[in-house]
Amino acid sequence: MNIPIVSKNRSNNLALAAAAFGLALLVPGCSTTCTMKSSCTPALKVLPQFTAADVPAFGPSEIPVDPPNWKVSPPDTSLPGKGLAQHPMLYIGEGCNKIFLVNDGKVIWTYSTGKGWEYDDAWLLSNGNILFSRMAYAAEVTPQKKVVWRLDPPKGTEIHTVQPIGLDKVLLVENGTPPRMLIINIKTGAVKVNHVIPDAGAGVHGQFRRFRITASGTYLAPCLQMGKVVEYDKNFKPIWSYKIPSPWAAIRLKNGNTLITDEKDELTREVNPNGETVWEFNLKTDLPPDINFRGSQSCVRLANGNTVICSRGDGGERCQLIEVTPDKKVVWALKDWADLGPASAVQLLDDPGIPENPGDLQR
Numbered sequence: 001m002n003i004p005i006v007s008k009n010r011s012n013n014l015a016l017a018a019a020a021f022g023l024a025l026l027v028p029g030c031s032t033t034c035t036m037k038s039s040c041t042p043a044l045k046v047l048p049q050f051t052a053a054d055v056p057a058f059g060p061s062e063i064p065v066d067p068p069n070w071k072v073s074p075p076d077t078s079l080p081g082k083g084l085a086q087h088p089m090l091y092i093g094e095g096c097n098k099i100f101l102v103n104d105g106k107v108i109w110t111y112s113t114g115k116g117w118e119y120d121d122a123w124l125l126s127n128g129n130i131l132f133s134r135m136a137y138a139a140e141v142t143p144q145k146k147v148v149w150r151l152d153p154p155k156g157t158e159i160h161t162v163q164p165i166g167l168d169k170v171l172l173v174e175n176g177t178p179p180r181m182l183i184i185n186i187k188t189g190a191v192k193v194n195h196v197i198p199d200a201g202a203g204v205h206g207q208f209r210r211f212r213i214t215a216s217g218t219y220l221a222p223c224l225q226m227g228k229v230v231e232y233d234k235n236f237k238p239i240w241s242y243k244i245p246s247p248w249a250a251i252r253l254k255n256g257n258t259l260i261t262d263e264k265d266e267l268t269r270e271v272n273p274n275g276e277t278v279w280e281f282n283l284k285t286d287l288p289p290d291i292n293f294r295g296s297q298s299c300v301r302l303a304n305g306n307t308v309i310c311s312r313g314d315g316g317e318r319c320q321l322i323e324v325t326p327d328k329k330v331v332w333a334l335k336d337w338a339d340l341g342p343a344s345a346v347q348l349l350d351d352p353g354i355p356e357n358p359g360d361l362q363r
Helices: 013-021 047-051
Strands: 089-093 096-103 106-112 121-124 130-133 138-141 147-151 158-165 169-175 180-185 191-196 219-223 228-232 238-243 247-252 258-262 267-271 277-282 296-301 307-311 321-324 330-334 345-348
Touching (some): 047 106, 089 121, 096 130, 121 158, 130 158, 138 169, 267 296
Antiparallel strands (some): 089 345, 121 130, 138 147, 219 228, 296 307
16 A cells, blocks of 8 residues: 655645635534434444454554653552543553553553654544654554554654544644644645744744644644644634643633643643633642642543543653543542553543544544
């Protein structure tokens, strides 16, 4: 199979072409109300593909990773929740170059990509493929561990964020001088949008960890080193902004508010369109004293209103994930350094929504 590779020579005129076509060509329609479990949670439906007889233990495109560089310890069963059995999930983290797929309380599939840094974004799609960013590249791999698409960015740039738009298009950001947001048809390699992101800071590595297209077709940009979240229209005109010291991730929620993780202040904050705080979970003040968790990165808002927060976990010393209710009760804390590594991002597969429909999943 020929894998589409996008050329490093791109024209800014593509952005004008994309504006002429409109984002209606890029963003799928809203999903309808689910009546069956499999249609509500399509990621659960594809899980049997990962344990099928044709799935190799170690695929031809995999590269062995180094031994764990964290304190390996058994699961802490004294913590709230059911440990690995709390949610089926896709799980990645900085410092561990292996993707984990968890179901029924155990790791059922992994994919290793060798030495180097770092995983920051990953999606299990409704067709069973996994789309991920690896800093040095972005790729899509099948359950059988075959690479069906890969993009290697220009020298001196990094990819930390990737988002599916339907099953044929991908949004990603190349951190660089300057950084660029791209929307690419992964079937043909055609670049549909190529736009410079203004005012993102000079340091390439710290520009972006997350960047999202919303359900309404706007772009939501957490500018990590610039200390702000900016929403742009389709022509990259700023239409909303919010200052916060270190926004690792920002999510446009279905209620119209924005959920932001502030890595520096170790908090997750929900703000309304007026910039007013309507909910906040501060790791320094809101955690029960018996739960050791710090260094929040990305987060997920579940359909039931709970929020799952991810952490690198300080090399095995702390919990990797927590789930908190709207009234700030911790109902799940995961500390399992025998089965998993650090947590930078997670997709909870029992949460309803089509992953490749922007806005269906609040992550």
